[in-house]
Amino acid sequence: MADVTPAQSPGLTHGTTPYLQHHFESMEQQKEASALGMWVFLVTEILFFGGLFLAYTVYRWQNALGFAHASRHMNIVLGTTNTAVLIFSSLTMAMAVHSAATGRRKLLMAFLIATMALGGVFLGIKAVEWHEKFVEHHVPGLGFHFEGSDPRHAALFFSLYFAMTGLHALHMVVGVGILSVLTVQSYRGRYTPEYFTPVDISGLYWHFVDIIWIFLFPLLYLLGRHTH
Numbered sequence: 001m002a003d004v005t006p007a008q009s010p011g012l013t014h015g016t017t018p019y020l021q022h023h024f025e026s027m028e029q030q031k032e033a034s035a036l037g038m039w040v041f042l043v044t045e046i047l048f049f050g051g052l053f054l055a056y057t058v059y060r061w062q063n064a065l066g067f068a069h070a071s072r073h074m075n076i077v078l079g080t081t082n083t084a085v086l087i088f089s090s091l092t093m094a095m096a097v098h099s100a101a102t103g104r105r106k107l108l109m110a111f112l113i114a115t116m117a118l119g120g121v122f123l124g125i126k127a128v129e130w131h132e133k134f135v136e137h138h139v140p141g142l143g144f145h146f147e148g149s150d151p152r153h154a155a156l157f158f159s160l161y162f163a164m165t166g167l168h169a170l171h172m173v174v175g176v177g178i179l180s181v182l183t184v185q186s187y188r189g190r191y192t193p194e195y196f197t198p199v200d201i202s203g204l205y206w207h208f209v210d211i212i213w214i215f216l217f218p219l220l221y222l223l224g225r226h227t228h
Contacts, residue, residue: 035197037201049167056164063157065149065150065153067156071220071222073146083214085118095107096111097196100193103193105191112179119179126169140155140159140162168212168213179202182198182202
């Protein structure tokens with residue numbers, strides 16, 4: 001049995017719901033404004049990551065062979081595992097939103113915790129991979145060493161690798177923090193079928209971070225891997 005089962009009424013106005021902020025006329029308007037705000041934010045994030053993707057594309061086009069050789073030193077097993085972990089986390093996040101929409105508070109908390117756990121697994125695997133790069137001296141700087149051909153362009157590849165995956169990991173940490181707040185608020189019974197907008201828009205953010213990785217994985221791990 002669902003924890004909360006009031007009728008969903010997005011058109012509720014002032015005086016009929018405690019969740020409606022004073023500067024909105026209805027719950028539907030409030031929800032649409034919140035979603036629009038998140039989409040605008042995500043557009044700025046796309047521009048932010050887009051600059052890195054553009055830099056990677058240009059430098060790879062100019063130094064295709066060096067980038068391909070460096071890419072072969074990536075741990076494809078860890079990269080593939082992390083891809084599967086994030087795809088599954090998108091499923092649990094979607095289930096969390098659905099649980100909030102249908103008033104299943106315990107399921108909402110369970111799926112939020114599962115999503116955070118998967119995010120933690122991703123970050124843990126990424127930490128292992130970064131440690132490998134430190135051990136192999138593939139971190140650009142004075143101690144950088146690359147035994148393959150074209151070490152100069154390999155250093156450029158790894159610079160972009162750490163910049164792009166580091167920025168992505170930072171977004172994952174922020175996402176886990178957001179979900180932890182949602183979990184606490186869910187425990188306190190804040191979200192109902194009438195009001196679950198924070199869960200909904202946080203889901204958009206989480207899916208966006210997952211999609212960024214879907215682009216990073218082939219660019220860093222797969223493209224040019226079999227170039228001789």
